[in-house]
Amino acid sequence: MLEKVLPADGDRRIVVALAGNPNAGKTTLFNVITGLRQKVANYPGVTVERKEGHWKFAGDEVETLVIDLPGLYSLDATSTDEVIARDVIQGGMPGLPKPDIVVVVADASNLERNLYLVTQLSEFRVPVVVALTMLDIAAKQDLVINSAKLAELLGIPVVPVNVKQKIGLKELRKAVLKSAFAVGAGNDRIPATLKDESIHLSLSGDAGANAVIFERYRFISDVYQQVVQAGAHSEHPTFSEKIDRVLTHKFFGLLILVSVLLVVFQAIFSWATLPMDLLDVGFGSFGSYVGSSLPPGILTDLLVDGVIAGVGAVLIFLPQILLLFLFISILEDSGYMARAAFLLDKLMSRFGLHGKAFLPLMSSFACAIPGIMATRTIENKRDRLATILIAPFMSCSARLPVYALMIAAFFSGQSIFGFISLGAVLMLAMYSLGIAVAVLAAFVFKKTILKSPPPPFVMELPPYRLPNLRTVLQNMLSRSWLFIKRAGTIILLISMLLWGLMYFPRAASISHASPESQSAFQLEQSFAGSLGKTLEPVIEPLGFDWKIGVAIVASFAAREVLVSTLSIIYNVGDEGNEESPSLINAIRNSKRADGSKVWTPLTALSLMVFFVLAMQCMSTLAIVRRETNSWSWVIFMFGYMTVLAYCASFLTYQGGKILGFT
């Protein structure tokens, strides 16, 4: 039977586009039929994931390329996802062949709305095959679906599949090949009702478009009634509705949300510490091993201090990023993420943000990079940009060592009212300052440069499902891989550049000098040192001298590099960390030419404020470039954050002096 429709030789290659509503089981089907033969990239100019894979099938020799389209409710081109899906199906996407066939995944437990996309797709001039999923869930809801009748009424093949148990995949393959190679397919598939010319004639304008939507649903309701038999229990509350009585409860829902977030952040902050320390030690010893086994010279120094130390400083955040993406994937795949957005939308919309912005912003407390990558769930471009622009104000974990060093050096052991530790209060104040500025900035952006009517919130609350392990892992790994790729390219380049700034020009070596004072001397002589000295008049009103200027320049690699740079400048060697007594003493005792102390508690406070607000992170900028696909947003972000940081530090230092603090 099948052999008859296949061409005897030659053109045995087909392209399949995989479409479907979000949560219809499309990704699971794609993963199962393509296995690990997948390629994940982005469509040009947008951050919509472009996934392709090969569907190998024992028993036929047809080379089958599968393009996984983004999850869609409709093809009317109102969102970026829809525009892209439409372009791909019509063959208008550069670099992608026009699909020979569209497989549309339809969720049987939610058939009416899923049939909307099916109906719309069958109006295109391309063969369509329906893969009917979730029949087991439909059965639990006491719905019996006659798929043969459905195929007959729609005029297109309908194949019931159960992806987890691998049922129906063979039949799906046969149906796909048959339709793809059938002569003249796709020309006459439009449902009878929608062929009515009067509707399409009135297509112009909203009223016409809405009339078409109405007609499609009239057709669907008619089909649905003939195909689905609803049993006595079909109107009973579903499993998800029962769970939601608790999870989106006005009081318990919020309580549970807070607990979930607590677990996520506990994991990111404490469980990730061990692998992060291991990576830190690993990069350190790898660096010394390379340093000792290669002949001394510029290349060795570049490799050890530039490449390994620089990239290592960024890659130690990988455990946090992996963990965060693991949680995000689980929350998304289980259906909980939509509930979190539902619970928090009112709160977030007061600041002009979408409910979905909450999680990316919370994630940014660990690291702005995964946070910014997580904004992909926000459909509206302006909402997404507003979230990206404020995400770095959340105090990330790289700022912690900076705060900790400043507090340990100048505010330790002090308390307010005798029992509240001043350090804890300051720490909290820094986090709060970041949040307050972020909220304010979002508000201003949404009123000015990102002004737009509030985007529709209209959002499905998908049924709860046990997350699919494979989908979750694949999600987590592909997103983390993007981060590693960044570290390997742009971050590597900037690390080498920063290294060069501190390494050149070479200072003459001083005889009898300790290695510590030699490297401090080198740093002073270097371009970075000159840069610090050039910057000194600018940063002097903030209470900073050129040495702090050098440390600020160097911390562009990653904020916590401030600590190690200060160790080098103050001659305490590379081993200085935020708890190192020698570094703390060196900072406390450092003096200016006139004998006055460089650092006062006020200087420390000013520096902390600067670090809360300044865009001191090349990795974040690299990710923003990637996610916005524009250098202008990168420059804007760097600019406005630096200006804000400068002004806030200025106010802190000068205001503090006026108020009589030192």
Added chain:
Amino acid sequence: MKPINPVRAAANLAELETGMTAVVKQVKGKGPVAKRLMEMGIVPGVKVRVVKSAPFGDPIELRVRGFSLALRISEARKVEIMEKAV
């Protein structure tokens, strides 16, 4: 046996009390919001039940065509419902 849903008269979905069911008369207005609502199946004649509202009273959750849909009060106002019972 189908459970009986109490129904009361209301002009639009935002005014419909939690737990009540109504029949959609029309989706007012133009633009992406009205279109998205219709694409999700909120078209004249369809039955809609208000399941609950979020902790701060907004957004609300609807049950329509066998699935759950969240939307803001401002969006629910665009959906006119029949004055009469289901």
